Amino acid sequence: MACRCSPLLLPLRGWSALLLAPMLIVQFANAAIFVDDRGVQHTWDESTKARVAVRAGIGAVSLYHMGMREEQLAATWGLWGVRGSDFDPENPSQGSIYPEADPSPEEAAFLASAVNLSPSCWKNPRGCFQWDDTAEVLGMRDEIDFIVNIDNGSAEDSYNAAEEAGMNVIFIDTFYDYNENCRASNYSIIDTSFCYGRSMLDIAQRIEELAVFLGVEVDQNSLNQQKQAACDAAQAFTETMKELHDKGIRVKVSIVDTELRDDTGVTTAYVADFDPIELWVPRTLEELGMPLLHAASYENNEYGYIYSDEYFPDCTPGFVNDTCNGNTYFPVDFWLIDSRSFILIDDNFKLIFPDRAMLAGQYWSYPRNDGSISYVMIESLLNEYRTRLGSAVKLQDSTGTCTPADPKATAHLVADGTGGLGLNEFICYDEAAIQQEYLQCPTVAPVPPVSTPTSPTPPTANPPVPTSPTTSASSDAILVSTITSIAAAAVTAFLMFCSTSE
Structure with missing residues (x-):
């Protein structure tokens, strides 16, 4: 035939x-497939560089750290720096009060290369979370292969509108690991008992996977150098945290503010009480051994607000001062205050909230749901906190003992109100419970010698365990x-x- x-x-x-x-x-x-954190499957020819629209500070800078460059960045929206910062995107070389968290001039130039979709709020230090006009975004559909939503599921109406119009939206969840019973495809929460908190490394790894999918020219050796630096920072950080435990130092993550009381006509201060498992930066710090004080339980998992009179029970109501500040609602030796309210702490604030740690200058800021999430940021924050906490001294007369727990366990990280610990409890330092993924340094190719090479260093008896190599x-x-x-x-x-x- x-x-x-x-x-x-x-x-x-x-x-x-x-x-x-x-x-x-x-x-x-x-042909490549990427399943996002709603369970939505996306396909792309990863030999082609996809063009994206993405929130500036949290998303675009993170992708820049992974290797993305201007030809792939079509548009951005939102703040470039962290909330509360004096970072000026039109003059990035002048720096900011948060250099460890805000973009560098090179990163700012990358952001400036793209269309700004939120000109109404991109410099508002209180926040900017979505684009101004969905019609403008839809008008760019031929220039945008993917809208990348790296966030906690907020501003969902904007993303849903773009998706309904046929645009591809990729979601990376900065709050929870993917679980089909946790979050629905429209970003709403289905059942919090299936929602488990992520730390910075979890999110950074997802963004790295996304970068590869989008066709970013990832320089693996350069990325491994970032991971090595983050690994070194994590090792030094966790050693410092052991010293803090030995000193008996307690750390509290919070938000501060002031309020004019209607009943007394007097301005008072308050601090927010919430569990550190709720945010990715505190989760990271606790996984590496920081003695973080946990919160009380509040209705509907809301925050608690502790006013000065309640915070200093030994002071006469309305007459809070440093003569009666020994007994406090939280036995804090060092505060981590979110970047928005950190700038409120001045001499006037300390008069109405004379906490010993604040009077001693033992406080610093943290980005609350802000800033890039990458190996570069992990290194930057861990080094900053290690330096500032390393010289801290115990100020409170607290005698409470630690609670043995695994900060990585799902029972600890679950978001249904049963996770975390009780009011003012903190996890014991346990080397076996430290998140080892932060300490697994990758193999980095040696830098070519510029002079006569020396004899190679003999291998160590226990070399670092490399991460799974990317093809x-x-x-x-x-x-x-x-x-x-x-x-x-x-x-x-x-x-x-x-x-x-x-």
């Missing part, structure tokens, strides 16, 4: 067949080349067979 070839294949001979086979194979080999571009190329050669030969042989059989 004679072989019948497709009319599309009959004209192909020799080099034509060799050209067709690679096209078919490469298209198949480069390199060179190995992909070898694989594709091999498959292409086989396929091309097969196509050519098939065509030759057809030509002799007709």
Whole structure:
């Protein structure tokens, strides 16, 4: 029986067949799938650089750290720096009060290369979380392959509108690990008992996976150097945290503010009480051993607000001062205050809230649901906190003992109100419970010598455990080349067979 070839294949001979086979194979080999944190599946040819729209400070800068450059950044929205900062996106070289968290001039130049979708609020230090005009976003649909939503599920109406109009929206959850019973595809929470908090490393790894999917030219050795620096910072940080435990120091994460009381006409101060498992920065710090004080339980998982009179029970109501500040609602030796309210702490604030740690200057800021989430940021924050906490001294007369618990356990991280610990409890320092992923340094290629090389250093007895390697571009190329050669030969042989059989 004679072989019948497709009319599309009959004209192909020799080099034509060799050209067709690679096209078919490469298209198949480069097809990639990314399942986002709503469970939505996205496909893309990762050999092509996708163009994206993404929230500026939290998303675009994170992707920049992974290797994304201007040709892939179509548009941004939101703040460039963290909330409360004096960072000026139009003059980034002047720096800011939060250099450890705000963009560098190079990162700011990257953001400036894209369309600004939120000109109404992009410099508002109180916050800017969505674009101004959905119609403008939809008008850019031919320039945007993916809208990237790296956030906690807020501003969902804007993303839903873009998705309903046919745009592709990728969601990376900064609050919870993916669980089909935790969050619905419209970003709403289904059941908090299936929602488990993420730390910074969890989120950074997801963003790295996303960068690869989007076709970012990831320099693996450069990225490994970032991971090595973060790993070194984590090791030094956790050693300092052990020293804090030995000193008996307690740390409280909070928000501060003032209020004019209607009943007395007097301005008073208050601090917020919430559990550190609710935010990714405190979760990271606790996983690495920080003695963080936990919160009381409040209705509907809301925050509690503790006013000065309640905070200093030994003071006469309305007459809070430093002569009666020994007994406090929280036995705090060092405060971490969110970047928005940190700037409120001045001499006047300390008069109406004379906490010993604040009077001693033992407080610093943290980005609350703000800033990039990458290996670069992990290193920056851990080094900053290690330096500031390393010189802290115990100020309160607290005698409470620690609670043995695993800060990584789902029972501790669950968001249904049963996670965390009780009021003023904190986790014991336990080397076995430290999040080891932060301490697993990757293999970094050696820097080429610029002079006569020295003898190599003998390997250590217990070298660091490398992270799972990402398939390199060179190995992909070898694989594709091999498959292409086989396929091309097969196509050519098939065509030759057809030509002799007709």
